[in-house]
Amino acid sequence: MKKTPIEVFGEWVSMGKDEGMEKNHEESVENMVSFATKDLTNFSFIDAGCGNGWVVRSVASLPNCIQATGIDGALKMIQKAKKLDLKNNYICNDLLFWKPKNKVDLVHSMEVFYYLKEPQKLIQHVFSNWLKEGARLIIGLDFYSENISSHSWPEECGISIMSLFSESEWKTFFLKVGFKEVSSWHSGAKKNWAGTLIITGIK
Numbered sequence: 001m002k003k004t005p006i007e008v009f010g011e012w013v014s015m016g017k018d019e020g021m022e023k024n025h026e027e028s029v030e031n032m033v034s035f036a037t038k039d040l041t042n043f044s045f046i047d048a049g050c051g052n053g054w055v056v057r058s059v060a061s062l063p064n065c066i067q068a069t070g071i072d073g074a075l076k077m078i079q080k081a082k083k084l085d086l087k088n089n090y091i092c093n094d095l096l097f098w099k100p101k102n103k104v105d106l107v108h109s110m111e112v113f114y115y116l117k118e119p120q121k122l123i124q125h126v127f128s129n130w131l132k133e134g135a136r137l138i139i140g141l142d143f144y145s146e147n148i149s150s151h152s153w154p155e156e157c158g159i160s161i162m163s164l165f166s167e168s169e170w171k172t173f174f175l176k177v178g179f180k181e182v183s184s185w186h187s188g189a190k191k192n193w194a195g196t197l198i199i200t201g202i203k
Contacts, residue, residue, distance in 0.1 A: 002160040025110050028140050028196035029055055031187040036106055036138045036200065042066045043105035046130060048095055048122075049073075049112030053081030053088070059108070060088050071098060096122055103132045110140040110196075114163045120173040127177045131203045137179065138200040140187070144170065147194035167197055174201040 033055070037043065042064055047055045050070025060068035069089040072078050078092040091098065096116070107130050113119040126137055143150045145166035154162040165173075167184055174182045179201025189195030 002154075002158050004160055025140070025196075028187040028198070029058075029108075029110050031196075032108060032110070032138050032140055032198055032200075033059060035198075036108065036136055037062060037064070040064055040105060044102070045069065046071065046100060046104050046107045048107055048109040048126065049115075050081060050090065051077050053085050053090060055108060055110065056081070056088050056090070057085050060085075067104075069100065069104075071095060096125055099129045103130060103135070105132060105135045107131060107135070107137045108139070109137075111142060113139055114141055114143050114165070115159070115161055117161055117163060119163055119165075120176065123173050124177045127179065127203055133203055135203050136200060137174075137203075138198065141170065141197045141199070144194075144197050147197070149192050149194075167199075170197065170199050174199060179203065 037059075044067040045056075045059050045065055047059070047068070047070045050056055050072045051074075053070050056068045056070040059065050067089075069091065070078075070081055071091045071093055072081075073092065073094055075092050078090050081090045095112070107126055113122060116122055123137070131137060143153055143162060143164065145164055151164065153159070171182055171184055180203075182199070182201040184197060184199045186195035187198055
């Protein structure tokens with residue numbers, strides 16, 4: 001029987017698989033963060049689907065980051081993040097319903113949005129409730145139509161919800177909710193691997 005993404009990721013913490021995710025995604029996340037922060041002075045940051053908090057810890061160490069928050073639906077992930085990092089904020093909640101007290105300058109997410117049946121609802125929620133005017137959303141996805149070798153993941157991982165869309169469909173989701181300067185590119189492409197699809201836009 002297939003499990004929800006939150007159930008699977010909770011189990012991964014117990015198995016230490018969350019550390020493997022960090023190693024596998026490090027190159028793409030560095031690409032995303034360097035792009036998204038290059039023109040920022042003092043900025044506030046949220047990592048949506050933060051896992052064990054590794055991206056939050058990394059971004060919080062940048063001299064121009066004034067506040068960093070991680071949110072994830074898997075309690076075990078948040079518990080681990082809090083153990084590893086006493087300085088930054090970690091919240092266990094449903095991404096689709098949680099709202100930060102104060103809107104932020106940058107929202108980042110790696111390998112999260114396709115775990116929703118209708119990811120455009122989360123894109124709209126982040127746009128409306130998380131981001132300041134002029135702020136950026138940037139997401140990374142390895143599971144998408146053009147990356148053929150990822151198509152077997154739902155069966156291999158036993159996950160009940162994984163929504164497969166093309167690069168153009170993801171960009172359309174951003175445009176439809178009102179993002180401007182929407183762009184996309186691929187990080188880490190190699191033979192039989194199309195790389196991480198990165199999509200970003202400005203509110």
